[in-house]
Amino acid sequence: MTSLEELSNIASQVRRDILRMVTKAKSGHPGGSLSSTDILTALFFRVMDHDPATWTRQTAGQDAFLLSAGHLAPALYSVLARAGYFPVSELATLRDFGSRLQGHPSTEHELPGIILPSGSLGQGLSAAAGIALAKRLDGDPHRVFVLCGDGESEEGQIWEAAMFAAHQGLDRLVAMTDWNGQQIDGRVEDVAGLDALEEKWTAFGWNVVVADGHDFESILQAFGIACAAGNGKPTMILFKTEMGHGVDFMAGTHQWHGKAPSEEQCAAALAQLKETLGDY
Amino acid sequence: MKKYIDTGKTDTRSGFGAGLLEAGRKDGKIVAMAADLRDSVKMGAFAKEFPERFFQCGIAEANMIGAAAGLAVSGKTVFVGSFAEFVTGRVYDQIRQELGYGHTNVKIASSHAGLTLGEDGATHQTMEDIALMRAIPGMVVINAADYNQTKAATLAAAEHFGPVYLRFGRPARPNFTDPDAPFTIGKADVMTEGSDVTVVACGHMVWEALQAAETLEAEGVSAEVINMATIKPLDGETLAASAAKTRAVVVAEEHNAAGGLGEAVAACLADRCPVPVAFVSGGDRFGQSGTPAGLLAAYGLDAAGIRAAALRVLARK
Known part of the structure; x- marks a missing residue:
């Protein structure tokens, strides 16, 4: 079992990967990738029952993961590569013409680990509910995990899916919100006033867990509660996070939502993050 | 026919x-x-x-x-x-x-x-x-x-x-096709053969096209009716072969002009067999309340509208 220290080391390497990928591509979304890094690291290296060697889009006999907030692709690509879904050397091709690492997750390019495309927001929770329905029909007890953004939760379809999953009693569905409080145009509370998330999800009939998305003990405890639920309700984990977490000049601001650092900025950022597994 | x-x-x-x-x-x-x-x-x-x-x-x-x-x-x-x-x-x-x-x-x-x-x-x-x-x-x-x-x-x-x-x-x-006929995606059906004009239709317009062909036959015009049930992928082979024979085409659909069967057929013919084409469609309009039959007549989406389009396109041959 991956220890807390090992998780922390993996996350540091993932953050380095994200910064180097986005810098080379000269575009991409570092802010949310850095805020969701610890959640994704815990999921793929400790929580999920999955096997990269036998994985298919159908995820039969495995847990499934969907990235609803597709712009967090750099974080997902790094975690998938580090978990063994494809060679880490391929991370250098992010956003290149012909790369399997499209700007947003694509299935057309058949990158292992990607079940459905995402990028146009608000759609992944519905798809995750569909996968959970299929697993229930097939008697497959595995879980479906899906990561959404808090800004993304301004999409009406998220709340359609919230009603549907609760009505269907999909208690093998675990949704997560990367609650970093930022979106492209500013703070979420200033842009659209999306507050009271805990109350909203509770009112929609979900189990709700609130956790610190940068503390592995808190993250694992939240997943423990979510996976033990089994009470006929889906579970939403609201992970309180910080956009740009791990790099002092990127942290806590929407300015780095969708902007690549310069070579100099990247070097300054990398100086703050330990190379633990070897850069790709 | x-x-x-x-x-x-x-x-x-x-x-x-x-x-x-x-x-x-x-x-x-x-x-x-x-x-x-x-x-x-x-x-x-x-x-x-x-x-x-x-x-x-x-x-x-x-x-x-x-x-x-x-x-x-x-x-x-x-x-x-x-x-x-x-x-x-x-x-x-x-x-x-x-x-x-x-x-x-x-x-x-x-x-x-x-x-x-x-x-x-x-x-x-x-x-x-x-x-x-x-x-x-x-x-x-x-x-x-x-x-x-x-x-x-x-x-x-x-x-x-x-x-x-x-x-x-x-x-x-009306229900008129063979109940035992299997459906092949991408394959059009030549419903009735003709030599003067081809009428390509889909959906409810196929029956109207057959009625128009009967009227045209009585008027001395031989119409070939193609049921283009698969609009994409379009059966260009069947379409081009018919157009090469009749040299005049009418397309009828219960849909507006932009992006419908008519444009699909026209694009195919422009590439493979350029001939005059006339369109029977909703044009560039919204619908309105009415009975189904009344609306089809009011918008010209019926046998009479198809016959008139056939006569128009024949004059351009």
Whole structure:
């Protein structure tokens, strides 16, 4: 079992990967990738029952993961590569013409680990509910995990899916919100006033867990509660996070939502993050 | 010319319902989803016989498309159903990303398409859906002629891997195609052979085209009628061969001009066999309340409109 220290080391390497990928591509979304890094690291290296060697889009006999907030692709690509879904050397091709690492997750390019495309927001929770329905029909007890953004939760379809999953009693569905409080145009509370998330999800009939998305003990405890639920309700984990977490000049601001650092900025950022597994 | 007999008026949506039930009996992987219009889109019999394989989604079409993608990628063959407008225009981006780009095995059962939805009026009468669905890479687009062919097309869609847009209608209309004919996606049917003009039609317009051909025959004009039930991929072979023979083409559809069967046929002919083409369509208009038959007549989407278009295009030969 991956220890807390090992998780922390993996996350540091993932953050380095994200910064180097986005810098080379000269575009991409570092802010949310850095805020969701610890959640994704815990999921793929400790929580999920999955096997990269036998994985298919159908995820039969495995847990499934969907990235609803597709712009967090750099974080997902790094975690998938580090978990063994494809060679880490391929991370250098992010956003290149012909790369399997499209700007947003694509299935057309058949990158292992990607079940459905995402990028146009608000759609992944519905798809995750569909996968959970299929697993229930097939008697497959595995879980479906899906990561959404808090800004993304301004999409009406998220709340359609919230009603549907609760009505269907999909208690093998675990949704997560990367609650970093930022979106492209500013703070979420200033842009659209999306507050009271805990109350909203509770009112929609979900189990709700609130956790610190940068503390592995808190993250694992939240997943423990979510996976033990089994009470006929889906579970939403609201992970309180910080956009740009791990790099002092990127942290806590929407300015780095969708902007690549310069070579100099990247070097300054990398100086703050330990190379633990070897850069790709 | 070959004559067709109306064996009893019925709605094409019931052809879909019968096809879905038969497909569901043959294949346990088939599931169906509705957005509060289960019985209107004729999913009721399937839902009754296979309650565990039917999912009621409520009035939330976007979620229905997304959940369908999730079921499909997990190995199910998924039929989602609603009125044509609500399962195309309302959810275009969901269809594009999760069904088209994701190439998932979802069949969009699109009922009450076109003007013949009738009295509810333009909010519910989409005349743009074929254009939207044709624009999505890899999407198969089908609008069968009658009950029998819609049932056969539903069975064919169930066996085809990938997204399919299956368009059908609300009112009782003549049922005239062979009930035992299998449906081949991408293959047009030459309903009756002729030498002076080709009439290409889909959906409810096929019967009107056959009626127009009978009138034209009495007037000394030999019309060849092609039932282009698969609009995408278009059967360019059958179309070009007919156009090369008749040198004049009419296209009739219960859809607006932009992006419909007419433009698909015109693009194909421009490339393979440039001949004069006349269009029978809704033009660039919205629908309105009225009876199905009354609306078709008012918009010129009937045998009389097709005959007039044939005479126009013959004058340009």
